Every structure is written in C-alpha cells, then in structure tokens.
Amino acid sequence: MARYRLHCNGGSGHSYKIALYLNCAGLDWEPVGVDFAGGQTRDPQWRATINAMGEVPVLEVDGRLLSQSGAILLCLAGTTGHFAPAADQRFEALRWLLFDNHRFTNNFAMHRFQNCMTPRPADPAVLAFLRARVESTFAIVDRHLEARAFMLGDVPTIVDFSFVGYLWYPASETGFDLAEYPSIDGWRRRLAALPGFKPPYALMPVGTSPPVRTA
Structure with missing residues (x-):
C-alpha cells in the first residue's frame, strides 16, 4: 500500500491539485476512487468514517485523514518540503x-x-x-x-x-x-513541463463524476 492514498475522482479539480502535487513531488501515492456520481460522498457512513464535510479530496497518510485542498497543500509543503514557499x-x-x-x-x-x-x-x-x-x-x-x-x-x-x-x-x-x-x-x-505532470483524467482514472452533458 502506498504511503499517501488520495480519495478522489477524475472529474474533481480540487482532487487534481493534490494528485498533481504528489506526482510532481515524486511521492509514493495511489488514487482511491470515490463514487461521487453515485452519491458516495452523501452516504452517512462515508461521512462518518472519511470526511464529515462530504467532499473530496481526502488524503490518507500516517493514520490521518486530511481534507480541504488548500490545507492539504500547506500540510504537504510543511512535512515534505516539496514546492514549499520561502x-x-x-x-x-x-x-x-x-x-x-x-x-x-x-x-x-x-x-x-x-x-x-x-x-x-x-x-x-x-x-x-x-x-x-x-x-x-x-x-x-x-x-x-x-x-x-x-x-x-x-x-x-x-x-x-x-x-x-x-x-x-x-x-x-x-x-x-x-x-x-x-x-x-x-x-x-x-x-x-514539470516531471510527473499528467492531465487529470490520466492521473486519476478512478471513481465517478457526473456525466458530461453534450447538448
């Protein structure tokens, strides 16, 4: 099992912020699919065990579950040093x-x-x-x-x-x-151009998002 497990889905840009950071930082991580389209984030059990706010991303690391992309990025910069502001x-x-x-x-x-x-x-x-x-x-x-x-x-x-x-x-x-x-x-x-860059659907080929309407 990877050290960092990112609960996410391919259509979530907030999740992509964390996935791209982890990949470009060269950290040991894996995506964990969340069935957003199917209502998983609204499920009381999911909220009780993963994120009471009912949102992705959630980053699982060292027994902790971290949510809110901005806060996660601050935490990762502080603990890994990668892409940290001076x-x-x-x-x-x-x-x-x-x-x-x-x-x-x-x-x-x-x-x-x-x-x-x-x-x-x-x-x-x-x-x-x-x-x-x-x-x-x-x-x-x-x-x-x-x-x-x-x-x-x-x-x-x-x-x-x-x-x-x-x-x-x-x-x-x-x-x-x-x-x-x-x-x-x-x-x-x-x-x-950074090493590790991939677009969102390639980096997070997991979970479900609402279907894209074509008309």
Whole structure:
C-alpha cells in the first residue's frame, strides 16, 4: 500500500491539485476512487468514517485523514518540503491560496458544472453571471502572471498547484479557451513541463463524476 492514498475522482479539480502535487513531488501515492456520481460522498457512513464535510479530496497518510485542498497543500509543503514557499513568501502564499479557493477555482468550477454537468442546460442568466465572475478573476491572475514565471516568482510552489486545479480539463467542459488569457496559458504550460505532470483524467482514472452533458 502506498504511503499517501488520495480519495478522489477524475472529474474533481480540487482532487487534481493534490494528485498533481504528489506526482510532481515524486511521492509514493495511489488514487482511491470515490463514487461521487453515485452519491458516495452523501452516504452517512462515508461521512462518518472519511470526511464529515462530504467532499473530496481526502488524503490518507500516517493514520490521518486530511481534507480541504488548500490545507492539504500547506500540510504537504510543511512535512515534505516539496514546492514549499520561502519563509518570506508565506503570507503571499496564504493570501493567494485563499483567493484561489474563494474566487478563482470556485468560480471556474461552478461555471464548468453548470456548463456541462447539470441534467438540463443551465439558465442562460445563471451561466452568464458565473462567466462574468470567471472572467473577472482570470483577468486578475493573467495580469499577475505577466511579470513572473509562477505565482510567487521564479519557481513553482503549492500556490501554482492550487490554481491549476481545473485548468487542464477540456474547453468542451469548461466553456473557456485559455488562449484568450496568454499569461495563464503560458504559466500552465510551464507547469505541464514539470516531471510527473499528467492531465487529470490520466492521473486519476478512478471513481465517478457526473456525466458530461453534450447538448
């Protein structure tokens, strides 16, 4: 059994943040599939034994069950040293992690779900509202990345793994062409050049996600 066991499913960008970190850090890990589409995370027993919050990812390590992707990344950086922010970057790292979870990833993930994973097409007004929120946060990050290779400077840190969570899912799912954001697109491709990089469905070929609606 691998030291790190990641409870996840292929469609979860929050899970991908952790899976990609573990793979690029060269850590001994394995994915454990969660039947999200079948309601496993809503099952009282699963919540009682795995995660009371009813969410993935959950990282199982040394007898502990860790949840919330930002907190997991902070824990991994602190315990392994891989992709850890420098001492004088810790405030900036936390600031951007909170911005990502509250706005950048949050908005993009909600738009993706409404764009292709609801049983019926979303209300156009709802989709337009979410799209405007994504565009606003993307503009902030695109400007931030104009003058730096990675989120905190010249080298990748856990902040980069947090922000990239949903950016390698296909445009047919997300509804966004990242070529329209050249700084973001260039940055995510620099991350893709790291040893150990794989896109989400290849890295987490486990569990189930809501079916992608094609019309």
